[in-house]
Amino acid sequence: MTQLILDYLIEGIYYFILALIVLIFLSQLYLSLPRKFRKKYIGTPDFKTLVILPCKGVDYTLDENLKSLKDQSYGNYKIMAVIDSEDDPATDHIRSNGIEYVINECQSGGSGKVRAIATALRKFDDYDAYVIVDSDVLADRNWLLNLLRPLIDESNGISTTFPYFEPKNGFWSKFKTAWGFVGVGMMQSDITVFGWGGSLAFRKGLFDEKSLNDFAEAVSDDMAITDLCRAREKKVAYVPESVVTINSPDDWHVFREWSIRQTSLLLSKSRNAYYIGILLYGSSALLFIGAILLSVFVSAYFLVLFIPLIMNEIKMFKRLRSKQAIYILVQILLPFFYVWNLVVGSKTKEIAWRGNRYSLYK
Template identity: 30%
Template sequence: MLTIFFISFAIVAALSMAISLMLTCHAWEHLRYVRGSCGIDRTAVSLGRVGLIVPCKGVDFTLKENIRSFFDQDYKDYEIYFVVESPDDPACGVVRKMLSTYSHVAAYLIIAGESTAGGQKIHNLLSGYHALTADIETIVFADSDVAPQRDWLSQLVTPLDRISVHAVTSYRWFLPQRYDLANLLLFSINAAAMGMICSRRQSVIWGGSWAISRETFEQSDIPLQWSRYLSDDLFATKKLNRLRLNIFFEPRCVVASSSDCSISNMWEFLRRQCFMGRWYLKKSWLLGVVHTSLSMLVFWGGLLGGAGLLLTGQSVPGSMGLTLACLLWIQAGIRSKWRQTAGDLYLRTQNPHLQRARWFDVCCYPLTLTVLWAALCSVAAQRFIRWKGIGYQVGQTGKVRFIERESSPHTTNGPLVVGSSLALSQTKQSEMDEGPKLSLYTQENKTKVRSIRRRAA
């Protein structure tokens, strides 16, 4: 019986080591790709007028700076569409102030109203999409909790000029504001996930920073099918993959995102990400469960079992178990070192304040492995998730079956444009009595133009 146990453990260990070695090779290839991409002096290409859609909900400590960065892009021809659920959202006040300050870019504040069929974020995105002016040729989506650099927009849309590229995405790089356990775990797990899902060949769309031509977006039927689902980016990834359309990862456009969370917030965030993967990229989620389960078994089994065997005088099997655990830890540390080097290229600087987070990522593999494994397994049978205060229950196909939310005394039937930088600047200068006209794009009539009278808030 003991022999069978050792043989079984040896087989599991061989599988785990093989997967770990492949991940290490992938991490090296990822670093090579990032170095090559960032080392090329590439001239940005103008792809016509760009519509930048930014869904907002609530106010965090970086919202004002993040919104300012969207107005400070070096791309010459673009519009911004900030979308909120209701006029009571605290983000409305911040957005209105920024609209009144930065009038050099056409920007609009849109009230989307409550979603009744799918995720609120997707509902907001579709409201922004339907409000795009008729001359928009490229659509860019971004989250309000990121702070892109000045060339982010131009670098993000430039690869779309290639025939083989149908969508372009980047990813977030967390910047911990406090170096406690929650923020360090989030930093480490996010960096590891980024290294696995972003590559030169095929990538997963991240909803906080991606671009697609309007033509491809419409022909893929994403806007027609989005409204019943919960995950905007993973559904879009799944749809484009089915159509064999290439998703290009652009390292130059990786965006910084400040993090300041508690243990409960971190755990909720990780479980939500795993929940989305469980329902919209099931194969990737299952591979993650298998990999982390094998690693947990070999690492903790080798470490604790090996130590126990050594204490009982069985030096050979005990040493082998400890060696396997150490090999997994060493490979994880090497991968961490390489992705932290890539992180300096993403941020285009070596941030000395991140040194503590880097060391945590390199040294604390047992803890990050355990937390990630627990998060992946915890959503195996889960159908209900709460996101931004709204509860969603999904069906077998990933469609939202039930939405649970608190009743709001001020319900707005959107979409409704309630402010714009153009209108506010014109009001200040008293140049016009009429507000600007916005060409509303609808699926029923793509050329229909509605004249909307703007009012300054």
């Protein structure tokens, strides 16, 4: 009798796990289906535009990046770099490329980048539109034109894009490339789209004195501007035609610090992101493990459980500029790394960013 009960219990556990795996499979299959982003912004903007370029230190390919920002097809704009002091090593590069600069004068409690942006907005208040761009960004000639187009429609509060991380080192720089595709996926949904501060445009009226003062106390410019846009009941416009490149020579140490910083910044604003991420990527990792165990020990028919992974592999290879076999391994490892990253990020209370440390919970 005891053995019979034990047999029923084991059988019940087996079918429960099997049902759970099938449910995860169906949800992952749905998420892996290809989706097309159909929005395309048209028109010819004519905003008098200030491109704000916060600089600290010498980024990889900095001179190439600065030259690309100067060589834009859009004519009515001016670049203004913002540095903490003329002793900064970026200053010589800024001067040699003929770019004007000002010294960061904001004394608020925000991050160095946020204070640099606030300085420029206060000093130069006679422009129709403002663009924030990171110094590690390499832009094509139509980047600025495409980025400004959505602002013709006043229902759009900010216009943004997302970068392609071009690997310039070994495995972890390639891992970062694939990691970036998650950001692209978020941008393609009206629910999860956000203003990426590495390439972001907005009209003059987005900030008033109070909101600028509040902004100057923020750590993340991305989240602060996105929150302000939504508070104004404006849309966030994603412009894939304005994609920029970030040349990334990341090793493990650099990538680890960068990925944890990005995740902890997100979690500091939205705790729900942690639970959603654990559910999404944890189930993906569980499906992979379940597919291996069931196909090896139960039946080869369970190889069908690998379909979502294969579809995600195909989707990733379509996005890659350089197709390499190593990305097959990268795609397999991504869900496991995301779960680890979310756990570490949820426990991170302070981040390091360009030589400074910032508390995420004041």
